[in-house]
Amino acid sequence: MSEVLLAARNVTKQFPGVLANDDISAQLRPGRILALLGENGAGKSTLVNILFGMYRPDSGEVVIKDEIVDLHGPDDAISRGIGMVHQHFQLVPPMRVVENIVLGAEPSKRGLVDLAEARSRVVELSQRYGLEIDPDALVEDLPVGMQQRVEILKALYREADVLILDEPTGVLTPQEADHLLGVLRELTATGLGIVFITHKLREVLAIADDIVVLRNGRVVGETTPAETNESGLAEMMVGRSVVLRVEKSAAQPADVVLAVDELEVNDDRGHLAVDGLSFEVRAGEVLGIAGVEGNGQRELVEAVTGLRHPLSGTMRINGEEVTNGSARDISKKGVAHIPEDREKHGVISVYSLAENSVLNRYHRSPFSLRGVLRRDVIDRHAEDVVEEFDVRTPSIAVAASSLSGGNKQKLIVGREFSDDIKLLIAAQPTRGIDIGAIEFIHRRILEQRDKGAAVLLVSAELDEILGLSDRIAVLYDGKLMDVLDAQDADRERVGLLMAGITQ
């Protein structure tokens, strides 16, 4: 067996204006898990793309199984046993699991795809690695965690002995994430090596054998879980000490702002997703909605923000009924919305930062006058948002697509917070962004609370819910299991409720 499965040696890669990788070395040995840790833009993706043959390094070497290689493309890497699970899955949703797994490497018989053979190989594979899956299910019907399993099987089917996972837990619920970590640990028992890219400290400490921390394209630290802890890693990553827990004062709840009564909402397939919910959010408090994803959170948020019509029930904002109001009617009541999926709803990626900064207000004075946009006013507003919310960008004229996830999110938050808000609806406000930005956004959300806004926080990150909320409502199967005061809530109690268990 090889000594070194996969390694980068003194790899340097320059992009116009950015030194993405600066003399990086890292290596992976059989049966081990290497965590690449770093904030967005630290150079993790570039490094991995070099290892996977997508980019060629300007200087330095890539080593696969003790051999210096010159990769000409991902095909080269795959044929040498490197498997990659991308953050955004590369699956064909309307096709079956087995078809997705063998796609591009189908067993054939007389020129036709031999699906029976493919199926039996997939079944054998999933048994061998303990990755149970229904080979005949359609990928589009599978939950995200299972889709990820299909991706892993896809790599194993191609006889990968190195798996590269790019932010694999970013899309998973805490339970799914924990499960995945267990699966990965078991996989290494067969001698497989895993490169695990993340910015979640807890996961790194839980699973990694070796940790390489990147910042600004350089290796700033090499360590192991035994030698460090969360705040040590965070400091290495960010380059300064970070507050992992937000300090907050006691809430001063005032009048009811959002009152939801017996709300029922269907999901896209016409199934009841929100099942008779009733709750209130008061000015000056954060109500956190905890729950495993897919228990009605998305439909609830869409209903409350006017993007989806409820079946029945009522919603009031400051006493006024808004049940069948449009998104614009509701936003006019002083409602700000940080959407769950920033690429889908939050920004228009080809638009400039300036245009994105007025997505919710372009039609209002002073941003337009009698139907004509006032570019100068819009530009000034965008400059203000970028300045105040610390959006790192060369200019407000660049397209939003050029921003990192964290900076996009800061732009969205800045846009939504630039009015006097009565009600803030924040759905997964820090998903997939780096620690610095998370800390920043958390502070801003609490600032809104202290200024007297009612905050409805929906998050799959239990730590985020526990850290920010004054009261915690647990959603399970479209129903409220319980509403707890923050001081009575802990991981275990909320976790049980999230699983639908009441004592």
Added chain:
Amino acid sequence: MSRSLLRTVAIPLAAVVFGLLIGAVLILSQNASPTAAYSALVVGGLGDADSFLRTLQKATPLIFGGLAVAFAFKAGMFNIGGQGQLLVGAVFAAGVGFGIDGLPIFVHLPAALVAGALAGAVWGGIAGALKATTGAHEVIVTIMLNFVAGNLTDWLSANPWKDNSGNNIVARTPLVEDSATIPTMGAVPVGFILAIVVAVGCWFVLERTTYGFEVRSVGHNRNAAQYSGIKVGWIMASTMAVAGMLAGLGGAVESLGVDGRFEAGVNVGLGFEGITIALLARANPLGVIPAALLVGLMEAGASRMQFKAGVAPELIDVIQALILFFVAAPIIIRWVLRMRADNSEQLQLGAGWGKS
């Protein structure tokens, strides 16, 4: 010329050059001289005042047709219905043009133009409204409406609105009144000036107004548009109506300024050329003007090219198809020119395909 402008026009320009080069090979294969053919083409389209005016005249409906496709593109919709919208615009403008008399020109002519524009708007609006309410794909609906428009205008011009003067047997309307005829300004047809004004107006609406912001938002990201409070269905329906209006206006200008009447079969194909123009212009309303002028020039010069160099005028269609091919497949040009891909310039061709 700024660098970004240069980048924007590089692909269409290169597409034209490549199209002409391959065209030259085809001309050679007919044992004719490419230089003679192309110089005849240019002389035929630009050589003297008459041929230049013919180029402007040919370009006019192409500008309208190109705008009709480009405008819809901005909302992420593919308007294949320019042909039908142009036909109904042409026939209703002619209807008002010959059907009413005794009006002064400053009332009659605008009324006839508006009739054509409205007819086109209805024709495009039907497709947009169906898309917004039922999800019916605009490509399918506009193609079907092209057939309906073709038959409707054939019937109108062969039956109730037929020209019965002399012993006419052709399906056509009577000539429009002088008071509904588009005049010339000096030698320049006013229709062309109108087309330029409308193109600039489209650019202004799309780039500078809140309505245009909504249209572009829907085109780029329908979900984000909905999130920001835009009524997506209304934008889709109204954009298609505007697109239809532009094509209808093009038809009206043909009837009132060029042909002097509506005649079945005369305008066939003009609407489809709008797709070529819009692609060549990369859906930019201002880019539509040079794109239409170029195609107009080739069409104006084609007969001289046949006459002087013995090259079949169909070659012009082949060259147009080649240009379109290269515009639609910019990767070939990038490869030849060693250009780096730039996402911002990517045209969302048929962004709505496969989605409802």
